[in-house]
Amino acid sequence: MNDTAEWLRRRLPELVAEHGVGAQVAVLADGEIHDAAAGVLSTATGEVVTTGSLFQIASITKVWTATLVQELVNEGRLDLDRPVRDVLAGFRPVITPRHLLTHTSGIDGDLFHDTGSGDDAIEEFVARLADARQLFAPGAVWSYCNSGFTVLGRIVEVLRDKPFNTVLEERLAAPLGLAVTTTYAQATAAHAVGHEDGQPVTDPGPESDWPAGSALAMSARDLLAFARMHLATPAFAVMREPQVLLPDFGNRASWGLGWELPGYSGGAVIGHHGSNRGLASFLRIAPEKGVAVALLTTGGDARAVFDHVIDDVFSALAGVRRPESPVPPAAPEPVDERFLGTYRCAGHEVVVTQADHGRVLVDLDDDAREFVALRGDALIAVDEPHTVLVFVNDLVHFGRAAVRT
Incomplete structure (x- = not known):
């Protein structure tokens, strides 16, 4: 770990300066956690990031929610394969908690409702999802689903008879001795502020979808304390088992019960990532090696910093390698006209139109780029980042599945 500590001390400030982020990194190896911090929490205040600063972990919260669900399963209080409506009266979609944990429920994934921040916020949120449309049959397609994890949070509330945040603090944060915050109201000067185009984000958005990742904040060190608890708890090992293959974006990824399995070579790797307005x-x-890394950032090119942390630290310690990202073929085939059309889901629109030289123009949420054929069922963006779109029947898949209209 001496080399790791030296890398954190020397290299992190360089990366932060190069890519314009404020950041914390923590590394778990040999049972010890080393961490470092660099940059500022807010360009408005100039407050410096420390290893004790708190960052929103956004969608990594989903693993915390999944853990609370798995505890209920371990206690015999919840069956992952029984309908959700067995627990939530009035919830009409015929789906199971397993569908929700694996993002295969078929319900629109980005239905966001601002129902406030009171103890009834999640109950009200889920009530508005009671008649949510299903884009595809349960279990048919993986499609990332924020809405589904809010439903899981409501299941936790009903079976524990307490507000979700209270359950999270009592069953996970407090036993681990972690300093976390669960609402924006708890934020202080020690909290990182999101940045877009170098400017602080003053309106982080609604926090009523807590179980999906709106407000939970902590340090990178505390996030790894949670990860270490997972590795030391045999009853949670089932959450790491593959449940469903993801569409083939070129990275051999699958999904477990809340965990992403991103398809590294050299050994098993699990994880998650998150984003929330400039954060x-x-x-x-790497469960078999007892190695973990956490990176929390605000502003700038966070993905570039992540790639360095993975390649220079995580891969070296765990003996694994992240999958190579696909690139456009040197001589791509003309794009099949069957891909042309307009596809929609909640919050997203994809319009595919013909362009010159066998290419197509893909307008994804008002961001128009040229794509070429990657293979028979997929397109890839010509310019970086080389986004991949996978087509399945009348769906186009970009992490979310959108339906042809």
């Missing part, structure tokens, strides 16, 4: 968070764990 980004990354967690990777």
